[in-house]
Amino acid sequence: MKRTNELIVALAVLAVVTVITWGLFAVGDNMPRGVTPFSKDVYHLHNTVLGIVTVIGILVFTAMFTSVVVHRKSKGYEPAKFTHSTKAEITWTTIPILILIVIAIPATSVLIDMEDTGGAEMNVKITGYQWLWKYDYIEDGISFYSALDRDSNRARQIGSGINPRDVDNYLLEVDNRLVLPTNTRIRFLLTADDVIHSWWVPELGWKRDAIPGMINEAWTYIEEEGVYRGQCAELCGKDHGFMPIVVEAVSPEEYRRWVEAQGGEVAMEPEEHPGFVGRDRASGSDEQPEESAETINIAVLEQG
8 A cells, every 4th residue: 555655646746747847848938940950950959858858857856756745754754774775876877877978979969060161162251340240252252241220220229219119120130131042051250350249040050259360160051041030149248239140041043143233242341331339439549440350361261
């Protein structure tokens, strides 16, 4: 009878914990699946690890609450008095090691894939400024700046009288989108001109810091056409929250038409862009910004 009661309590606790856990997953937000092979690998890895730790959590909490209910002192339960168990120590050491190995194998594969930027079909250099982005299409000779669009910029001003809810994609729209072709392996070269920024579009499955004087690399292979939005993910000053990213993925044919329409456009100086509020304008200096981001050796392209 005693064993039967323990089993009933354990099953009841297991059912309650399972239902609560399922409810949290059902109403909670999961990470996006994304639109690249890498983002989907990250998504599946996330779900695998989440499933493992969820099962562990259910088992641990079931055992804990069952022990609290069934083995409490008020019921006259006598605790065990042993102080050492070789079998128990081997068990609770071996099982976590095996679990970590199971998690580490797919995680290592995804991390290696994330760092492999070779074999790129095109290269885009991304430079962060306070508070806008500059995009250089290395092979196509196109260069432009991308900043918060005017509608969002007006609505965010104190006393503007504009309801942000009436602005489409408030704080997540730009004046110039980063247009990229689908089904193309693209390498990004990321740097910054002033402070550390971080380029992040969740649907691509990664984010990279843009650091002055350094180049970080990343890659993507977008499989679905569409518009994908992100933001700077590194606190970079007072307007950090107003530095969106918009990627527009189009077919390779449409991308070539877009390139031809641009005609090798060359970007203006960053200070001339209405969205630029860098260190020189803020300080009132007439000096040109340092050329660190503009003169970084692009010989890194040859590595691919």
